[in-house]
Amino acid sequence: MDIINPSGKQTLKVETELCGRKLTLEVNRVGFRSTASVLVSYGDTVVLGSVVVSKKPVVQDFFPLSIDYEEKFYAAGKISGSKFIKREGKPADEAVLVGRLIDRPIRPLFPKGYRQEVQVVTTVLSMDPSFRPDMVAMIAASSALMLSGTPFDGPIAGLRIGRMNGEFKAFLTPEEREQSLMDLVVACKDGKVMMVEAGAKEVPEAMIIEAMHWAVKNVQPALDAQRELAEKVGVEKQEYELVLPDEAVQTKVDEWCVGKLGGQVRGNVIERQKIIDQLRDQMNAELAEELGEGETTEERIADYTDRMQGEYGQAFELAVHKEVRRGIIEDGVRPDGRKLDEVRPLSSQVGILPRVHGSSLFTRGLTQAMNIVTLAPLSFAQIVDTMEVTDGKRRYMHHYNAPSWTVGECGRIGAPGRREIGHGYLAERALVPVLPDEEEFPYAIRSVTEIMSQNGSTSMAATCSSCMALMDAGVPIKRPVSGVAMGLMMDGETPYVLTDLMDAEDFAGDMDFKVTGTTEGVTALQMDMKVHGLPVEVLEQAIEQSHAGRMFILEHMLSVIAEPRKEISEYAPRIEKIIVNPDKIGAIIGKGGEMINKITSETGAMVDIADDGLVTISGENEAIEKAAEWIRGLVEEPEVGKVYEGTVATIKDFGAFVTILPGVDGMLHISQISDKRVENVGDVLKVGQKVRVKLTAIDDRGRLSLSMRNVEQ
Numbered sequence: 053m054d055i056i057n058p059s060g061k062q063t064l065k066v067e068t069e070l071c072g073r074k075l076t077l078e079v080n081r082v083g084f085r086s087t088a089s090v091l092v093s094y095g096d097t098v099v100l101g102s103v104v105v106s107k108k109p110v111v112q113d114f115f116p117l118s119i120d121y122e123e124k125f126y127a128a129g130k131i132s133g134s135k136f137i138k139r140e141g142k143p144a145d146e147a148v149l150v151g152r153l154i155d156r157p158i159r160p161l162f163p164k165g166y167r168q169e170v171q172v173v174t175t176v177l178s179m180d181p182s183f184r185p186d187m188v189a190m191i192a193a194s195s196a197l198m199l200s201g202t203p204f205d206g207p208i209a210g211l212r213i214g215r216m217n218g219e220f221k222a223f224l225t226p227e228e229r230e231q232s233l234m235d236l237v238v239a240c241k242d243g244k245v246m247m248v249e250a251g252a253k254e255v256p257e258a259m260i261i262e263a264m265h266w267a268v269k270n271v272q273p274a275l276d277a278q279r280e281l282a283e284k285v286g287v288e289k290q291e292y293e294l295v296l297p298d299e300a301v302q303t304k305v306d307e308w309c310v311g312k313l314g315g316q317v318r319g320n321v322i323e324r325q326k327i328i329d330q331l332r333d334q335m336n337a338e339l340a341e342e343l344g345e346g347e348t349t350e351e352r353i354a355d356y357t358d359r360m361q362g363e364y365g366q367a368f369e370l371a372v373h374k375e376v377r378r379g380i381i382e383d384g385v386r387p388d389g390r391k392l393d394e395v396r397p398l399s400s401q402v403g404i405l406p407r408v409h410g411s412s413l414f415t416r417g418l419t420q421a422m423n424i425v426t427l428a429p430l431s432f433a434q435i436v437d438t439m440e441v442t443d444g445k446r447r448y449m450h451h452y453n454a455p456s457w458t459v460g461e462c463g464r465i466g467a468p469g470r471r472e473i474g475h476g477y478l479a480e481r482a483l484v485p486v487l488p489d490e491e492e493f494p495y496a497i498r499s500v501t502e503i504m505s506q507n508g509s510t511s512m513a514a515t516c517s518s519c520m521a522l523m524d525a526g527v528p529i530k531r532p533v534s535g536v537a538m539g540l541m542m543d544g545e546t547p548y549v550l551t552d553l554m555d556a557e558d559f560a561g562d563m564d565f566k567v568t569g570t571t572e573g574v575t576a577l578q579m580d581m582k583v584h585g586l587p588v589e590v591l592e593q594a595i596e597q598s599h600a601g602r603m604f605i606l607e608h609m610l611s612v613i614a615e616p617r618k619e620i621s622e623y624a625p626r627i628e629k630i631i632v633n634p635d636k637i638g639a640i641i642g643k644g645g646e647m648i649n650k651i652t653s654e655t656g657a658m659v660d661i662a663d664d665g666l667v668t669i670s671g672e673n674e675a676i677e678k679a680a681e682w683i684r685g686l687v688e689e690p691e692v693g694k695v696y697e698g699t700v701a702t703i704k705d706f707g708a709f710v711t712i713l714p715g716v717d718g719m720l721h722i723s724q725i726s727d728k729r730v731e732n733v734g735d736v737l738k739v740g741q742k743v744r745v746k747l748t749a750i751d752d753r754g755r756l757s758l759s760m761r762n763v764e765q
Contacts, residue, residue, distance in 0.1 A: 064284050068277040070094070071211070071222045071270060077195050077281045088199035090281070092192040095223075096180035101192025103200040106169035109293065113366070115166055117159055121150040121189055122175040123439035133437045144438050145473050150186045152474050153210075154193050156580050157239035157246035161205040165294030170202060179439060183223035187212050190239065191274050198282045201290035205584055208246055209274035210239035211267045215259065220266045236260065236577075238267035242275060244585025251481040254531075254573035257595045264588045297367045305367040306374075308335055313375040319389050321418050321507060321554070332368050336361055373560035380550070380557070381543045387556045388417070395536070395552040395601055398608040400516075402524040409624040410525025412613075414517035416605075417554065418507035423517035424500050425525040427624045429670040431660040432496040447496050448487055452476030452514055454503035475511040476501070479535075482515045482568035482576040483522065486530040493528055494629045494668040508554035509537030511578075515568050516609055523613050526620035533575055534606035535568035538594045542583065547590045551601040565591075567598045571606070627670045628680055634665040636687040639715060647686070655679040686714045690756055692747050695763055700741045708737050710745055710758055718756030720745060725760050 061080045068075050076093040082100065083089025089102040110116050124140060125132050132138050143151070154174065162170075174189035190210045197204040214224040214232030221228070229235055234252040238245060245264055252260070309331075317327050336356070343360060344352030379385050384392060396417030405411040410425035436444035452475045456463025468476075479501065487497070499521060501514035512535035519533045539550035540563035550557055558564055563586065565579040579591065632640070640661060641648050652659055657671035657679035669679045696712035707721040720743075722730050730736055737743070744765055745758040 066277050066281045068273045070273050075274060077277055079285060088196045090192055090195040092188055094188045096178060097185045097188050098178040099185060099189045099192040100175045100177055101196035102173050103196040104171045105200055105202055109167035110169050115162060116169040119151055119155040119172040121147050122173060123147045124176055125439050127176045127179040128439045146438050148470050148473050149477055152470055154190045157208045160582050161584060163203050163294060165296040167295050168292055182225050184212060195278050198278050199285055199287055201288050207275050207278035208239050208241050209271045210237055211271050212237050213263050213267055220263055236263050238264055240268050240271045241585040243268055244587055245591060246581050246585050248577060248579035250577040252574050253485045254570055254575060256573050257599060260574060261592045261595060301363055302367045305364060305371050309371045318387055321388050328372060335368060339364060376556050376560040377541055380541055380548055393551045395604050400612045402520050402613045407623055409621040410521045412517050412520035412524055414513050416513055418505050419510055419513050420504040421513035421517040422502045422504055423521040425521045426498045427495045429627060429658055429660055430494055430496050430668050448484060450476050450480035450499045450518060452501045454510060458503050458506045478511045478576060478578055479514040479518055482533050482535060483518060485575045486533055488528045491666060494627050508558055512537050512566055520609055520613055523616040526617040528616050531570040532609060533568055533570055534602050534609055536598055536601035536605055538565040538598050540594060547593060549594045549597050551597060565594050569602055625670045626676060627668050628676050630667040630683060632665045632667055632687040637661055639686045640683055651679050651682050688713050690716055690747055692750060695744055695746045698743055698745050700737050700739050703733050703737060703739060708733055718758040720758040727761055
């Protein structure tokens with residue numbers, strides 16, 4: 053039975069097939085008070101996309117769009133594993149990253165100057181555990197915006213793609229994602245790409261390009277379904293006004309700037325900014341005298357400042373951006389004088405901080421990143437408790453900090469924002485494929501990038517800096533990783549691709565594309581558009597050009613530190629690993645943790661045990677040796693022919709039971725106590741007595757036979 057909402061609207065539904073499953077979009081069942089709400093179902097996953105649009109424009113100089121991804125533990129049939137907090141609260145980093153993933157292809161599709169506040173919330177109500185729900189949430193957000201009446205130039209939809217057995221596949225299971233060569237998200241708009249993000253196991257650039265073509269083709273049913281739903285609903289367009297610079301103001305500023313923003317504002321970035329600031333002040337002074345109202349100069353300046361300076365200032369910034377584009381397209385010269393495929397000057401150091409476990413300082417032009425690596429026992433790995441993950445752990449953590457002073461501004465110091473979380477995650481993904489296994493290097497690793505100066509592509513500086521710091525810390529990575537940011541400016545159908553993007557080019561450009569990798573292939577990728585989508589063929593040129601930039605930067609990094617140090621820092625904890633039979637873990641832990649607590653308290657070492665049988669011991673060298681010897685004794689398997697130092701456990705008429713290993717007793721028959729005849733066992737042995745015995749046999753029931761004959765006591 054259809055639900056009738058208070059406005060009398062009946063539920064409407066659109067169905068299609070997407071990558072082998074039924075996709076359903078439904079409206080007018082829930083969310084009556086929102087501007088628009090859509091329930092999206094795919095398999096057993098159900099996501100609600102809701103949009104609320106403010107009634108009046110917000111007085112500010114940016115588009116107030118917010119997009120949030122709400123994880124609900126109940127959607128996965130879970131209660132949070134936290135002992136103290138069971139209610140969903142501050143979103144986990146994983147939810148923040150999905151929110152950014154949805155935001156990035158949507159934001160460019162609103163017109164410049166749109167100032168209505170728009171809030172998009174995607175809420176996961178039910179989660180099919182066989183695939184991630186994030187791409188369903190992206191469809192829900194786009195569908196709701198299509199029905200909101202806002203000037204959203206959608207729809208968009210995305211696919212999360214893997215590579216299995218030589219073929220691409222979307223909506224992979226968790227097991228398939230672990231095995232896949234790549235984890236690639238592509239958001240599309242009618243044959244064009246809006247956003248790309250990937251983590252990969254050193255795959256060739258050609259495979260990324262092929263995957264984008266596959267996504268563009270296979271995502272189309274989700275786009276068609278959104279349009280069909282919008283036609284059924286009959287969307288009422290909302291009235292709005294764009295806040296744009298007055299054309300007359302822009303014309304006047306452009307005329308004033310003629311001959312002033314050319315070659316004289318190219319070259320050294322700091323000097324360039326000083327000249328631009330001086331020109332802005334000069335323009336304001338001249339225009340204040342001309343346009344300000346008042347009898348005196350002071351009155352005219354005050355009037356111009358109050359009424360007009362902001363508008364003319366915005367027009368001046370736009371004129372600067374136009375000049376950046378013109379210089380690149382017409383002159384082939386960038387704001388700092390570089391060629392289109394040229395990387396800024398590089399300089400780096402490692403081992404710059406004396407007491408940390410590993411450190412580096414990577415400088416590229418005005419962008420500078422310091423990275424510090426800290427090593428710890430595996431028990432210090434981060435526990436991940438989300439809707440999707442159960443008992444997950446992050447052994448490698450990369451954190452990124454970029455306070456406002458790094459761009460020469462005042463700002464609040466607080467918790468990391470969405471940008472910091474996203475940049476840190478990108479640099480983290482870049483290094484994960486080359487990290488050693490826990491068995492080879494049993495450490496938890498925290499890598500922190502402190503941005504010291506910003507002028508474009510700090511996430512790639514963080515990648516390069518963290519790679520060098522890892523090598524300085526003695527982490528045996530498989531291969532070094534470098535990263536580069538690429539830019540793009542479209543002149544009609546002609547693309548101009550820029551290697552090593554800087555801020556001025558980013559503000560004036562059409563794309564921001566970051567790629568990391570080794571000599572063997574790509575490890576991470578992030579691509580955002582500022583235009584309404586680009587053909588894959590254009591992106592192919594950017595990817596191909598990025599390879600040369602990555603290799604140039606990698607060559608510089610290797611000139612500073614060619615390979616990981618052979619030894620870790622003297623200040624890092626020492627860790628010894630022991631591989632044991634998983635069936636023996638219980639013997640180490642003991643009843644209620646009694647045994648492991650005894651080992652740690654009596655030796656002073658820290659002991660961590662993994663379910664697969666990897667035991668790691670950290671602490672002082674002497675403590676490690678004592679704990680390791682103890683543990684080996686607990687898990688050692690009895691070996692026929694080996695002589696053991698045993699303890700008499702019990703005495704019987706026919707012999708004695710001797711403990712040769714913790715929890716392992718063997719039978720010492722009266723005939724095997726001595727070469728001479730023994731009449732009474734108690735005459736020779738006492739309970740608690742230490743004796744040397746040889747293990748002579750283990751029968752098919754696991755019973756041990758011992759002998760003291762011919763064994764030196």
